[in-house]
Amino acid sequence: MLLDLLFEKKIRPKGFRKIVILFICASAGVMLGFKLKPKQQPKFSNSVYAAMPEATYGKLNLLTYNIAGLPELISSAVTERSSSITSIGNRINAFDIVNVQEDFNYNKFLYSENKHSYRTANMGGVPFGDGLSTLSKYPIVEFERISWTDCNGADCLTPKGFS
Numbered sequence: 422m423l424l425d426l427l428f429e430k431k432i433r434p435k436g437f438r439k440i441v442i443l444f445i446c447a448s449a450g451v452m453l454g455f456k457l458k459p460k461q462q463p464k465f466s467n468s469v470y471a472a473m474p475e476a477t478y479g480k481l482n483l484l485t486y487n488i489a490g491l492p493e494l495i496s497s498a499v500t501e502r503s504s505s506i507t508s509i510g511n512r513i514n515a516f517d518i519v520n521v522q523e524d525f526n527y528n529k530f531l532y533s534e535n536k537h538s539y540r541t542a543n544m545g546g547v548p549f550g551d552g553l554s555t556l557s558k559y560p561i562v563e564f565e566r567i568s569w570t571d572c573n574g575a576d577c578l579t580p581k582g583f584s
Contacts, residue, residue: 442495442575442578445495445547445548445578481517481518482515482516482517482518483516483517483518483519483520484513484516484518484519484520485519485520485521485522486509486513486519486520486521486522487521487522487523488506488509488521488522488523488524488527488531489502489505489506489523490502490506490521490523490524490525490526490527490528490531490552491523491525491526491547492525492526492546492547495547502526502527502530503527503530504530506527506530506531507530507531507533507534508534509531510530510531510532510533510534510535511534511535513535513537513556514534514535514536514537517557517558517559518555518556518557518558518559519537519555519556519557520553520554520555520584521553521554521555521556522552522553523552524543524550524552524553524554525545525546525547525550525552525579526546526547528543528554531554535556537556537557537558538557538558539556539557539558539559539560539561540554540555540556540557541553541554541555541556541561541564541584544566547578547579548578548579549579550579551566551568551579551581551582551584552579552581553566553582553583553584555584564584565584566582566583566584567582567583567584568581568582569581569582
């Protein structure tokens with residue numbers, strides 16, 4: 422199953438992105454001085470394993486999707502982000518488990534039309550969140566966020582990694 426959600430790149434005046442990134446870097450530098458603690462993930466009970474029947478056959482539909490959820494000022498997407506991401510949230514309902522990237526500033530729009538029963542906590546927008554979210558039709562019994570130890574350029578603006 423493929424999704425057709427292509428978007429064109431915006432054309433902005435030369436140097437606009439550099440100014441925005443410089444502003445974000447300055448803001449991040451000020452905020453990092455406060456060294457905020459990341460939100461704690463909820464602890465799960467082992468009793469959920471007993472409630473899950475053992476599968477002997479079946480089909481599992483997985484999707485990984487970069488939803489281009491950066492703030493509008495630095496996003497390269499042409500389409501208006503809130504309506505586009507609402508549409509993405511609806512279209513990914515057909516998948517059993519979805520891992521999304523760049524889920525920074527439009528998380529509530531992603532979830533507004535989405536029917537997945539289980540979702541990981543959103544870690545916040547740029548520069549504090551990692552942009553990673555998991556949506557599932559099945560209980561998420563173990564979950565961990567692991568940040569990269571190295572970064573380069575604009576990728577250093579958020580605690581990127583994998584989950």
